[in-house]
Structure formats: structure tokens, C-alpha cells
Amino acid sequence: MSSKNNMPKQKQKSPETFIVWSDEVVSRLDPFFYRPVFKKLIASINDTEHEAIPLGDIVEFSVAGDWGEDPNTFEPNPDYTLCNVLRNTNFDNKYNLNFDDVAQRYVRNDKVEKLALQKGEILIEKSGGSPVQPVGRVAFVEELPFENPVVFSNFLQKIKIADDGFLPEYVFTYLQAIYHLGYTEFLQNQTTGIKNLRLDDFFNIKIIKLPKTEQKKVAKFAFDMREKAKRLELQALETLDSVDDYVLGELGIATERERERVSDAAQIWQIWSDVIERRLDPMYFHPERMRAIESIKKSNLPISQLSEVVNFRREIVSEIPENLPYVGLENIISNSGEYVETGEKESVSSAFVFKKGDVLFPKLRPYLNKVFYADFDGVCSTEFHVLEAQKCSPFFLFSFLSRSVVVEQTSRLMTGNTLPRLQTDDVKELLVPIPKEEKQEKITSGVRSYYEKMRNLREEATSILSGAQAQVEQMILA
Numbered sequence: 001m002s003s004k005n006n007m008p009k010q011k012q013k014s015p016e017t018f019i020v021w022s023d024e025v026v027s028r029l030d031p032f033f034y035r036p037v038f039k040k041l042i043a044s045i046n047d048t049e050h051e052a053i054p055l056g057d058i059v060e061f062s063v064a065g066d067w068g069e070d071p072n073t074f075e076p077n078p079d080y081t082l083c084n085v086l087r088n089t090n091f092d093n094k095y096n097l098n099f100d101d102v103a104q105r106y107v108r109n110d111k112v113e114k115l116a117l118q119k120g121e122i123l124i125e126k127s128g129g130s131p132v133q134p135v136g137r138v139a140f141v142e143e144l145p146f147e148n149p150v151v152f153s154n155f156l157q158k159i160k161i162a163d164d165g166f167l168p169e170y171v172f173t174y175l176q177a178i179y180h181l182g183y184t185e186f187l188q189n190q191t192t193g194i195k196n197l198r199l200d201d202f203f204n205i206k207i208i209k210l211p212k213t214e215q216k217k218v219a220k221f222a223f224d225m226r227e228k229a230k231r232l233e234l235q236a237l238e239t240l241d242s243v244d245d246y247v248l249g250e251l252g253i254a255t256e257r258e259r260e261r262v263s264d265a266a267q268i269w270q271i272w273s274d275v276i277e278r279r280l281d282p283m284y285f286h287p288e289r290m291r292a293i294e295s296i297k298k299s300n301l302p303i304s305q306l307s308e309v310v311n312f313r314r315e316i317v318s319e320i321p322e323n324l325p326y327v328g329l330e331n332i333i334s335n336s337g338e339y340v341e342t343g344e345k346e347s348v349s350s351a352f353v354f355k356k357g358d359v360l361f362p363k364l365r366p367y368l369n370k371v372f373y374a375d376f377d378g379v380c381s382t383e384f385h386v387l388e389a390q391k392c393s394p395f396f397l398f399s400f401l402s403r404s405v406v407v408e409q410t411s412r413l414m415t416g417n418t419l420p421r422l423q424t425d426d427v428k429e430l431l432v433p434i435p436k437e438e439k440q441e442k443i444t445s446g447v448r449s450y451y452e453k454m455r456n457l458r459e460e461a462t463s464i465l466s467g468a469q470a471q472v473e474q475m476i477l478a
Contacts, residue, residue, distance in 0.1 A: 027201075038186040041178070044477050048208050053163075056203030058171070060162030063114050064126075065152040068105030080106040086117075086152045088128040090139075094465060095230045097123075097139045099146075107151055115151035117141050117158065120168045122175070124202070127155040129188065129195035136184025136197050140172040157199070166207065170215035173222045174207055177472050208476060218475045225468035229461040236457035240335055243450045244404050250443050251433050252299045253405060284412055292408035296431045306387075307428035310397070313386035315353040320379050326351060327380040329362060332370040336454065337402060339372065351379040352386045357394040360384040361401055361427065365420040368407050373398035385427055392432070396440040399447045400432060 020034040045052060056062075068085060076082070085103045092098040107115065117123075121141045129135035144150050152158060161168045178184075187201040210218065248254075271285045297303060320326050326348070331339055354360060360372040363383050372384075373395055380386065389397045400406065409430050414420035435443075 051209045052206035055205045058163035060160045062159045065154045065156045067154050068107040074106050081112050083107045084146045084150045091137050116149040121160050124157045126157045126197040134185040135188050135195040138175045167215045169219035173219045229464040232457045232461040236454045239454045253295050289408045289412040292405040301433040306430040309391040311388040325378040329367045332372050334369045354386045359387040359398045363422045371402045393440045395444045
């Protein structure tokens with residue numbers, strides 16, 4: 001779901017010319033380090049009535065992380081401890097740390113003693129980044145919701161603030177503020193696609209020493225605003241979760257409350273021989289996936305296969321036309337159907353053409369929650385099926401294909417072990433209930449209102465964060 005006003009605009013890069021005097025050249029010779037925008041940022045930090053001290057001078061210790069040993073292949077022994085390991089993926093760009101997907105690895109005991117995180121410590125992303133995201137993000141250890149020790153990967157570094165004149169929360173807020181101002185973009189180099197932070201330059205960042213009462217005020221304001229925005233984001237997620245119940249309820253499809261995708265972990269179930277058809281792989285006959293199909297059949301609505309209600313668009317272009325946006329899997333926000341720009345138009349070898357009103361349906365298992373309703377013409381990754389609705393409302397089709405019962409159907413139909421994929425012949429078999437037009441219109445209107453509420457909550461959260469960021473910059477750098 002998007003609008004033409006949100007279509008990506010191509011940014012034209014023009015050569016940048018500037019002069020650097022010989023007495024300005026210090027430890028580096030790369031021109032990027034001397035760009036006027038960076039010089040201006042450094043000047044804003046130096047132009048303060050307060051003392052400014054290099055980060056390295058107020059740090060008690062700095063320790064590099066360790067990735068440890070894989071529990072699936074490593075033989076445990078007394079010299080190792082099973083730890084929770086934080087990675088770059090646990091850095092939440094808005095709200096600090098996200099513990100939803102924390103890895104578990106065996107780490108040597110002598111390393112655990114050094115790496116085990118304590119509240120009040122700061123993590124630095126020293127390797128990683130992306131084409132649109134500089135390396136150098138920071139995270140603050142507020143909580144450790146695990147019984148096992150929590151350590152961190154080799155792509156991260158931790159520091160502990162030792163100077164009594166600086167509050168750790170303030171230092172974190174300060175580093176986060178200048179990261180968002182683009183400071184670390186000038187402190188990185190890149191090898192083989194991975195960006196590396198120049199730690200010497202990073203530890204030379206000058207931290208403005210405000211009075212501790214002011215430091216506390218700055219940190220508290222930043223933390224409070226993040227919590228306020230996070231609560232709004234959670235409300236947005238709850239609103240989004242409600243769409244599933246609303247649509248399936250309107251269609252008379254009974255579902256279990258549990259929405260988790262069926263796990264591939266070892267499970268036991270039985271089926272009768274007269275149920276077996278087409279395939280012999282056990283997950284094809286998993287009870288949850290079978291129940292999803294049965295619940296659709298019991299809805300008392302006309303049921304069609306997807307092939308009966310859509311046309312599959314197959315037009316392919318080898319180069320993306322300049323006037324059309326490109327939609328890849330990475331452009332769709334999971335579960336919300338929202339399109340976001342992720343940078344400049346990608347260089348791809350081929351793409352499907354889609355029209356306004358088409359539904360883009362992902363082929364790959366990890367991306368089943370990235371169904372997209374197109375409200376503009378464009379081209380998309382060939383990892384989508386492009387569906388043109390023929391016998392139902394296009395937005396109703398999108399509303400149904402985004403539901404949990406469809407995830408179970410597609411999970412059942414996919415083939416392949418390494419990266420399960422939904423082939424065209426398989427996706428044609430998806431069962432789609434076709435209610436009367438007035439019911440389709442009601443569902444369409446209801447879903448749009450849910451999404452509108454969700455977007456408003458997220459926009460309010462974003463506004464709070466951007467406003468707080470500007471305020472923090474003013475409080476620190478004024």
C-alpha cells in the first residue's frame with residue numbers, strides 16, 4: 001500500500017568540489033574525510049562554551065566481541081558457557097536494543113568474564129552497515145532479560161564510561177545524536193561489501209561535558225521520548241494484528257488464536273493413508289496447515305483457486321525504465337503492505353512489469369508477509385508473482401492474501417529445502433473465498449481504515465522521534 005506521492009524519486013549525484021588547505025590535513029588523506037559538511041559538524045561540536053573531552057579519555061575499558069561456537073556442531077565442555085549473543089541485527093535504529101532474535105553460542109569461560117554485559121555499558125557497531133546505513137550505531141544496556149550471560153559478537157565493541165563527570169546515559173544519547181547527524185559516515189572504510197568503523201577516529205570524538213544536571217535532563221528527555229514513541233509503535237502493531245481477525249471474521253473463517261508459523265522442528269503427528277495425495281513430504285500434511293485449508297472450505301462462501309480469479313503478468317524488462325519505480329522484497333514493510341524507499345533504484349538484470357491495482361505476491365518463504373497492493377505503475381523483483389485480479393476486487397484480493405490462513409497454505413505448497421519457493425503452478429492452487437461485491441467492499445473499507453489508523457500511529461511515533469532528535473541536538477550543541 002502506497003501512493004504516487006510516495007513513489008521513489010531518482011537522486012542525481014553531481015560531482016562535489018572543495019578545497020582543503022595543507023595545514024588542515026591530519027591523519028588521513030581521503031577527500032571524503034575533509035568534506036565541508038563534516039568540517040561544519042565538527043565545528044559545531046568544538047564551538048561550545050563547555051569542555052569537550054575525547055571519548056577515549058573517559059572510557060574505562062574497550063572490549064571486542066566474540067561470535068563463539070555453534071551449539072549445533074560444538075561438543076559442550078566445562079571450559080565453555082552457553083551465552084546469549086547480541087548481533088548487529090539486535091540494534092533497533094529507533095528504540096535501542098531488540099531482544100526478539102538473540103543468538104545462542106558457546107563462548108570460552110575466560111572470554112565470558114570480559115564480554116558479559118552489565119547495565120550501563122555501551123555497545124558500538126564497528127563492522128556492518130549497508131549502502132544506506134553507515135556503520136557506527138550505538139546501543140545502551142538498560143536490561144538483560146536472560147538467565148544466561150549476555151555477550152556480543154565480533155562485529156561489536158563494548159565500552160564502559162569511567163569518568164565520574166559523565167553519565168553513561170548521556171554519553172550514549174550524545175553518540176546516538178551525532179550518528180543521526182551523519183558523523184560516523186566519515187569515520188568508516190569499506191572492504192568486500194562490509195563497512196568498518198575507524199575506531200581510533202571514533203574514540204577521538206569529543207564529548208561535550210555539560211553539567212551533570214543538564215546531562216541527566218538530556219538523557220531523560222531522550223529516553224522518555226523513545227518510550228513514548230515505542231508505545232505508539234506497539235499500538236500500531238496491535239492494530240495491524242487486528243486486521244487478520246477482522247478479515248477472517250467477516251469471511252466466516254474460523255482460526256486458532258495462535259498466529260505463529262508452523263515450526264520445522266521435530267514434531268509428531270499421524271495421518272491416514274486415504275489422505276495422502278500428490279506429495280509424500282510430512283510438512284505437506286502438517287495438521288495446522290491442513291486445518292487452515294479446511295477452515296476456508298467451511299466458510300460457506302464460493303471457493304475458487306487463485307488461477308480462476310487472476311491473470312499472472314509475465315512481461316519482463318531487462319532494464320528498469322527511468323520513469324518507473326522498482327519494488328523489491330526489501331521495499332515492503334513486513335505485514336503492513338507498505339512501500340518504503342530504500343535508496344537509489346537497484347541495478348537488476350530483469351524485472352516484472354506491474355500495473356496500478358495489481359497484487360505482488362512473494363515467492364520465497366522468508367518473505368510471505370510482504371504482500372503488496374500496487375497503487376502505482378512500476379516494475380518489481382522477479383521474486384514476486386504479479387497478480388491481476390479478474391473476478392474479485394483487487395484490494396479485497398490483497399486483503400485476503402495477506403492473511404494467516406494463506407501463509408499456512410503457501411507454506412504447505414512450497415518446494416525446496418535450502419530456500420523454499422512457491423512455484424507458479426503451486427500458487428495457482430491457493431484457495432480464495434469470493435464473497436458478494438458488497439461484502440468485498442465492506443472488507444476493503446474496513447482494512448483500509450485499520451491501515452490508516454496504523455499509519456497514523458507510526459507517523460506520530462516517527463514525528464516524536466524526529467522532534468526529540470532535533471531537541472537533543474539543540475540541548476547538546478547549542
